[in-house]
Amino acid sequence: MTASVVIAYHRGLPDLDVQLEALAAQDFTGDFEVIVSDNEGSAEVREHLDTHPLREHLDLRCVDSSDVAGTSHARNVGTRSARGDFIAYCDQDDAVHPTWLRAMVTAGRDADLIGGPLERDTLNDPIVAAWRALPDPEEPVVLGRHLPMSFGCNLGVRREVFDAVGGWDEDYPTAGSDVEFCWRVQTAGYSFGYAREAMVAYRYRTGLRESWNQVIDYGSEEARVAKQYGAPGREWWWFPIHAGVVLATCPVWPWGWSRRRRGAWIWVTGNLVGRIKGSLKYRVVYL
Incomplete structure (x- = not known):
């Protein structure tokens, strides 16, 4: 199974480089590409990625999604330009652990939609990290006593399933989009899987x-x-x-x-x- 990593981008430098370095350190042995979907329309990030030292190693490319504002639109544009059978989403300001993509793809062989856990200690100072507790990494999150979900910064889906459900709902530009996408996929009859090794270091906002x-x-x-x-x-x-x-x-x-x-x-x-x-x-x- 080939994989495509999609990152929605908006004013994300220099944190984006931390995520790209984390992707370069993956222990996944299969083929994968990294697509940065530029929702800002930034000449700066295009130039940055065109000359990036990890460009060839990550099969890195940038696509323009600046015509409609929002993370959902950026993910849709990035996914529809992807070549992989499996789509893995991460965010511009986080850092995936080395086992992330391997765990995602492995779990994706048995389920249609894959979630993974988050940790708060790697990228945040101790004071900021204490502001917000994260869910138990051993179990998927179930919101509203309804269905499991995974945050959009750590989510994977088979490309055929993405196409079947119509992608991300752009009526949810940012907040709530991951919950809606996960629940829509499951109510359409597809299965949810959870990959405990697909850990992501999550960066909190500091203000x-x-x-x-x-x-x-x-x-x-x-x-x-x-x-x-x-x-x-x-x-x-x-x-x-x-x-x-x-x-x-x-x-x-x-x-x-x-x-x-x-x-x-x-x-x-x-x-x-x-x-x-x-x-x-x-x-x-x-x-």
């Missing part, structure tokens, strides 16, 4: 404001996908517990003034705010 905006978008669009697919969401008692944690850890209290605690509070609170926002916006109870 408090950008983290706040990101987590609100996540919560809001998660509510949208839940309504679309009839996911029941969390048990009712999670909402008062969540609200209690927000109040107890509020930075107005002296024990919450450190940057570590403020960042953790922003993530927990922003998730709740996003759920409320999405519930109101999409007229669904997803608290």
Whole structure:
């Protein structure tokens, strides 16, 4: 099985080079190419990749996806230009572990859609890493008590399956797109597999404001996908517990003034705010 790695790109230098170096260190012995789908329309990144020292080693090429803004469109353009039988998605600012592509492709022989775990320690300083807990790496994530999913920064799919379901839904430009894609593939009758060795070092956003905006978008669009697919969401008692944690850890209290605690509070609170926002916006109870 041949593989194509697709990276959606937008203002991603110099972090992109970290990901390309990680891809060059893969222990996968088969043929694969790397496609950077440029959603920015950047002459800088094209020139950078045209002269990149890993260009031949990675069979690296750049495609233009700047006509429509959004990660989903970038992934669609990148995938439709791919030559591989199996498509593996990773992000411009992360770093895949050396076993990543081998584990993805191996799992892809037995399942149609493949997910993998994330870790937070390699690319983040300890304070930022403490802001947000990541899911258990031993099991796939199940959101909304519905179906398993994998984050778009660590996801693989057979090309024939991608074509059969019509690719990524561009009505979800960024947040929620991975949940929607995973659930649509599975409700179309295709199987989900999980590759524990397909680990990705995940890079957190380091600004408090950008983290706040990101987590609100996540919560809001998660509510949208839940309504679309009839996911029941969390048990009712999670909402008062969540609200209690927000109040107890509020930075107005002296024990919450450190940057570590403020960042953790922003993530927990922003998730709740996003759920409320999405519930109101999409007229669904997803608290």
